[in-house]
Amino acid sequence: MRTTIKLLAVVIGSSLVAISCKKSSDTTPAATVYYQQLDQMGRPAINTVFNGAADKDAFNTTKPSAMGAIFQPKFLTNLVALDGALKTANPAYVNYTVNALGWSPTVLTTTLATDVLGVTTTGATSLATLNGRTLNDDAIDIELKYVIFGGNDGTKNPQLTSDHVDANDKPFLAAFPYLASPW
Secondary structure: OHHHHHHHHHHHHHHHHHHHHOOOOOOOOOOOOOOOOOOOOOOOOHHHHHOOHHHHHHHHHOOHHHHHHHHHHHHHHHHHHHHHHHHHHOOOOOOOOOOOOOOOHHHHHHHHOOOOOOOOOOOOOOHHHOOOOOOOOOHHHHHHHHHHOOHHHOOOOHHHOOOOOOOOOOOOOOOOOOOOOOO
16 A cells, blocks of 8 residues: 555646646747936036927937937027027126137037037046036036026126025035935
């Protein structure tokens, strides 16, 4: 009797192992997952200032290598229109001719239409010269003052060169990851 029980256990156990090792007839590979970029923000607020509502999503999902050709003409048109509207609204407004980098409207919009940050390996990183960005850079003030509305020395149109948010609500950390914890 014991031999029969042992033999029966071996047969059932072997059957279970054989069944569990059997190849599945479904040989369909797992689906490939593709991720879709929803936003990019090398330079904050540029998309917001220079693109109309319909173009904001397109700008965020366009490869940087294709951005300039697509968006520079729109950026230039919008910069010229914004400049004219600001002058109409305020006669004291100083029209954009060159920025603090000495760039004309065409050079500016050509640079900004490709949303990537340049990097310097030979000097200090600064958003004001568009060669990078540090955590302490007041990105919006810098863009308004030196890149768009401040003129050739950053002092023109003072009413348009600051968002008046001059500090973070929490200090940056001294060690990686450097960003303050939320709230």
